[in-house]
Amino acid sequence: xxxxxxxxxxxxxxxxxxxxxxxxxxxxxxxxxxxxxxxxxxxxxxxxxxxxxxxxxxxxxxxxxxxxxxxxxxxxxxxxxxxxxxxxxxxxxxxxxxxxxxxxxxxxxxxxxxxxxxxxxxxxxxxxxxxxxxxxxxxxxxxxxxxxxxxxxxxxxxxxxxxxxxxxxxxxxxxxxxxxxxxxxxxxxxxxxxxxxxxxxxxxxxxxxxxxxxxxxxxxxxxxxxxxxxxxxxxxxxxxxxxxxxxxxxxx
Numbered sequence: 001x002x003x004x005x006x007x008x009x010x011x012x013x014x015x016x017x018x019x020x021x022x023x024x025x026x027x028x029x030x031x032x033x034x035x036x037x038x039x040x041x042x043x044x045x046x047x048x049x050x051x052x053x054x055x056x057x058x059x060x061x062x063x064x065x066x067x068x069x070x071x072x073x074x075x076x077x078x079x080x081x082x083x084x085x086x087x088x089x090x091x092x093x094x095x096x097x098x099x100x101x102x103x104x105x106x107x108x109x110x111x112x113x114x115x116x117x118x119x120x121x122x123x124x125x126x127x128x129x130x131x132x133x134x135x136x137x138x139x140x141x142x143x144x145x146x147x148x149x150x151x152x153x154x155x156x157x158x159x160x161x162x163x164x165x166x167x168x169x170x171x172x173x174x175x176x177x178x179x180x181x182x183x184x185x186x187x188x189x190x191x192x193x194x195x196x197x198x199x200x201x202x203x204x205x206x207x208x209x210x211x212x213x214x215x216x217x218x219x220x221x222x223x224x225x226x227x228x229x230x231x232x233x234x235x236x237x238x239x240x241x242x243x244x245x246x247x248x249x250x251x252x
Contacts, residue, residue, distance in 0.1 A: 001027055002026060002027065002150065003026075003027045003028070003029060004021050004026055004027070004028050004029070004146075004149050004150070005028075005029045005031065005053075006018050006021070006028060006029070006030050006031065007031045008031070009030030009031055009032055009042070009045060009050070010030075010032055010033075010038035010041040010042055010045070012138060013138055013141065013142060013145075014030075015041055015045060016138055016139055016141075016142030017142040017145050017146055017149075018030050018045050018048075018050050019045075019048065019142070020142045020143045020145075020146035021146045021149070022045075022048050022049050022050060024146065024150075026146070026150065027051070028049070028050050028051065029050070029051045029052075029053050030042070030045050030046075030050040030051065030052055030053065031053050031054075031055055031056075032052055032053065032054055032055075033054070033055070033056050034054045034055075034056075066079070066100065066102055066103065066134070066216070066219055066220065066225030066226075066227070067100055067160070067224075067225050067226060067227050067228075068082055068083055068098075068100070068225075069083070069098075069158065070224055070225065070226075071083075071219060071224055071225065075215065075218075075219060075224065076212065076215040076216060076219060077208045077212055077215065078208065078212055078215075086098065095155045095156035096156065097148060097154050097155060097156060097157060097158070097159060098158040098159070099141070099144060099145050099148050099158075099159050099161065100158055100159065100160045100161070100227055101134070101136040101141045101144065101161055101162065101163075101227075102133065102134025102135055102136050102162050102163075102220075102225070102227055103133065103134065103135050103136070103216065103220060104135075104136065104137065104138055104141065105135050105136065105137045105163070105164075105241075105243060105246050106137065106138055108135060108171070109175065109246075109247075112213050113213050113216070113217060114213065114214070114217075115217070116175065116183065118181075121181060121182060121183055121184060122183060122184045122185075122186050123172045123175070123183040123184065123185050123186065124186050124188050125168055125169070125172070125185055125186065125187050125188060126168075126188045126189060126190075126191065126193075126194045126217060126218075126221055127168065127190060127191045127194065127221035127222070128190075129167055129168040129169035129172075129221075130167050130168075130169065131167060131168070131220070131221050131222065131223045131226075132165050132166065132167055132223075132226065133165070133166060133167065133168060133171070133220045133221070133225075133226070134162035134164075134165055134220075134225075134226065134227045134230075135162065135163055135164045135165070135166065135171070135243055136161060136162055136163035136164070136240065137163055137240070137241050137246055139241070140161075140163045140238065140240040140241055141161075141163075143238045143240075144159075144161040144235060144238055144240075147235040147237065147238055148235075151234070151235075153234075154231075154234075159231050159234075160227035160228070160229065160230050160231050161227075161230060161231055161232055161235070161238075161240075162227055162230055162232065162240075163240030163241055163242065164240070164241075164242040164243050165230075166243060168220075168221060171243060172185060174242070174243035174244045174247065175243065175247045176247075177244050177247070178243065178244040178245065178246065178247025178248040179247040179248065191218065191221055191222050194214060194217065194218050194221070195218060197214060198211050198214045198215055198218060201214065
């Protein structure tokens with residue numbers, strides 16, 4: 001019988017992955033930190049059939065991201081760490097399969113990315129807005145990840161999935177169409193001007209959280225993080241939510 005072990009099982013994505021596996025009848029062990037403060041989530045997962053294991057995997061990154069292998073050192077501080085963690089497994093008996101999902105739609109529409117401001121009904125656009133970008137919801141990423149975990153044909157290689165592929169102009173239009181709300185388009189500057197803004201913020205940063213969101217955005221609008229070719233057709237059982245559907249369900 002296949003058994004899947006999920007680290008970070010009480011996190012937003014980790015718990016979704018556990019639920020997706022359990023929904024397919026997969027025996028699932030869920031790693032939970034003893035001090036995670038999410039005992040209610042752990043209990044809920046146990047009630048659904050997960051085997052709860054207390055422990056910690058220090059410093060283990062989530063290997064879900066844009067196409068981090070196409071980025072250069074310094075393009076994104078968080079993805080630099082992930083590539084180093086990936087490289088550390090070279091020559092080991094552990095075969096690493098990275099699930100590359102593009103951008104979480106939930107994050108792209110949250111204040112963290114400084115794009116969508118639902119309160120003031122604005123949409124901030126960097127670049128020309130014509131570069132195709134990859135968007136995937138958290139739930140769909142979990143469903144794809146569960147499918148990849150059960151797929152022996154992906155062992156040791158990256159898997160690229162996307163719930164929707166849109167330019168930033170199309171992303172803006174999809175959010176308006178789905179939410180039924182108008183979002184004033186505010187042009188912020190070119191991709192080069194975004195790079196300059198990142199450097200300006202880095203110079204006075206107290207930590208990477210002061211500028212890393214814009215690093216993710218820069219990688220998207222320049223096409224450097226584009227997921228090509230996608231592997232969606234490998235998992236026909238996963239029917240992802242597009243941005244219009246997401247906005248219809250979740251826009252405030």
